[in-house]
Amino acid sequence: MGMRKTLTIAGSDSGGGAGIQADLKTFQERDVFGTSVITAITAQNTLGVHDVYPQTVEAVRSQLNAVLSDIGADSVKTGMLFSSELIVAVSEIIKAYQVPNLVIDPVMIAKGGASLLQKEAILALKEKLLPIGKVITPNLPEASELLNGQSIRSVDEMEQAAKLLHQSGAESVLIKGGHLEGATSIDVLYDQGRFYHYEAKRIDTKHTHGTGCTYSACIAAELAKGQSLPEAVSIAKDFITAAITHSLSIGEGIGPTNHAAYRHFVSTRI
Ligand SMILES: Nc1ncnc2c1ncn2[C@@H]1O[C@H](COP(=O)(O)OP(=O)(O)OP(=O)(O)O)[C@@H](O)[C@H]1O
Numbered sequence: 001m002g003m004r005k006t007l008t009i010a011g012s013d014s015g016g017g018a019g020i021q022a023d024l025k026t027f028q029e030r031d032v033f034g035t036s037v038i039t040a041i042t043a044q045n046t047l048g049v050h051d052v053y054p055q056t057v058e059a060v061r062s063q064l065n066a067v068l069s070d071i072g073a074d075s076v077k078t079g080m081l082f083s084s085e086l087i088v089a090v091s092e093i094i095k096a097y098q099v100p101n102l103v104i105d106p107v108m109i110a111k112g113g114a115s116l117l118q119k120e121a122i123l124a125l126k127e128k129l130l131p132i133g134k135v136i137t138p139n140l141p142e143a144s145e146l147l148n149g150q151s152i153r154s155v156d157e158m159e160q161a162a163k164l165l166h167q168s169g170a171e172s173v174l175i176k177g178g179h180l181e182g183a184t185s186i187d188v189l190y191d192q193g194r195f196y197h198y199e200a201k202r203i204d205t206k207h208t209h210g211t212g213c214t215y216s217a218c219i220a221a222e223l224a225k226g227q228s229l230p231e232a233v234s235i236a237k238d239f240i241t242a243a244i245t246h247s248l249s250i251g252e253g254i255g256p257t258n259h260a261a262y263r264h265f266v267s268t269r270i
């Protein structure tokens with residue numbers, strides 16, 4: 001069969017904890033061959049985003065064509081897409097190459113508050129990308145934004161929101177509960193008419209830079225290897241929980257998660 005391949009289409013985080021860097025580190029840990037298309041360069045560290053340099057549509061198209069015309073992909077994840085013109089270009093090319101297993105992480109705002117997606121791009125995300133995705137993985141503020149500001153404050157409301165996002169065109173929906181309070185952190189998956197809950201002890205740490213990126217990258221890697229979506233999310237939940245448990249105090253601000261933690265402390269199973 002050969003090695004499975006996963007493509008990330010995302011922004012570069014010079015600080016190494018989120019974006020393209022988190023994705024490629026995760027792919028390596030999960031034993032898939034990682035390729036990348038960079039949508040924007042961020043000058044970023046643990047204290048925040050200093051600058052954002054979006055790439056041109058031509059630059060993004062060219063990278064996508066280079067990867068997909070030769071190497072191909074068994075799955076793909078999108079992270080920071082920044083603008084509606086980049087979303088439209090990415091959607092068209094993914095569709096043209098019929099890339100399977102698209103995981104959409106609808107990255108909108110960095111932990112420090114910097115905008116990673118222009119407000120007017122949300123419509124393009126909903127209309128162009130959502131309908132071709134296998135699963136969308138919003139956190140609570142992102143799910144609210146996609147549902148025109150509807151508040152989500154409990155697991156029941158997460159279930160309702162997941163169903164609504166499915167009705168608006170997403171095949172499956174994983175809403176992440178990292179932003180809820182409580183002793184555990186619960187994520188809700190709505191897949192093929194069923195709800196799945198993924199629960200882990202809430203870890204008391206400020207070092208959570210790149211959690212969403214790492215989680216969706218792991219889901220994409222597992223889908224590339226042929227896991228079902230509920231199983232891929234289950235493995236990714238264990239992977240991200242280990243990465244947060246052993247997160248790194250690097251820099252003065254919000255440190256990155258530890259991508260090697262699952263391999264070191266939980267399992268040698270791939
Ligand atoms: N303190 C924590 N302890 C345990 N699990 C957590 C914690 N914070 C987040 N998680 C888990 O990490 C995963 C990512 O969730 P989160 O809601 O943080 O995503 P996100 O906000 O998109 O991440 P990012 O801020 O990187 O974009 C989810 O599985 C969530 O439950």
Ligand SMILES: Cc1ncc(COP(=O)(O)O)c(N)n1
Nearest residue numbers: 011012018019110111209210
């Ligand atoms: C390039 C890029 N992509 C995504 C994130 C979100 O990650 P986080 O919310 O953990 O800062 C980020 N900060 N930078």
